[in-house]
Amino acid sequence: MRIECPHCAAAYDVPDSALSPGREVRCARCAHDWAPVPAPPPPPAPRRSATAPVQPVAALSVGQAPSRPEPLKLAREAAPDRGNLVLAWIASLLLVAAALAGLWVWREALAEAWPPLAWLYRALGA
Numbered sequence: 001m002r003i004e005c006p007h008c009a010a011a012y013d014v015p016d017s018a019l020s021p022g023r024e025v026r027c028a029r030c031a032h033d034w035a036p037v038p039a040p041p042p043p044p045a046p047r048r049s050a051t052a053p054v055q056p057v058a059a060l061s062v063g064q065a066p067s068r069p070e071p072l073k074l075a076r077e078a079a080p081d082r083g084n085l086v087l088a089w090i091a092s093l094l095l096v097a098a099a100l101a102g103l104w105v106w107r108e109a110l111a112e113a114w115p116p117l118a119w120l121y122r123a124l125g126a
């Protein structure tokens, strides 16, 4: 569930299981304590149906005694997937290496097709 600090508008992605009615949370940015209600979703359409069901906000603060607030983690501070980052770097480097290898392997054909390349190859000592 996505919740938003009513004090500073920081947004958090919190698993539903971590929230219970009446339970308070603490904003990691401004240390404000509050009992979260679902943040309004981004507007999917310019017009909203007047018959759309409304979340029973009041029900969230009824019943159980609030437990001790726990600091939250900012949603946008979630750690990036390091494995995918490394793979992306490797793929990028392989692509650049392949392009350079192609420029070298077919240098004569390329210089013939595009004469300015011949100057580049001469400058590189080929």
Ligand SMILES: [Zn+2]
Pocket: 005, 006, 007, 008, 009, 010, 027, 028, 029, 030, 031, 032
């Ligand atoms: Zn806050």
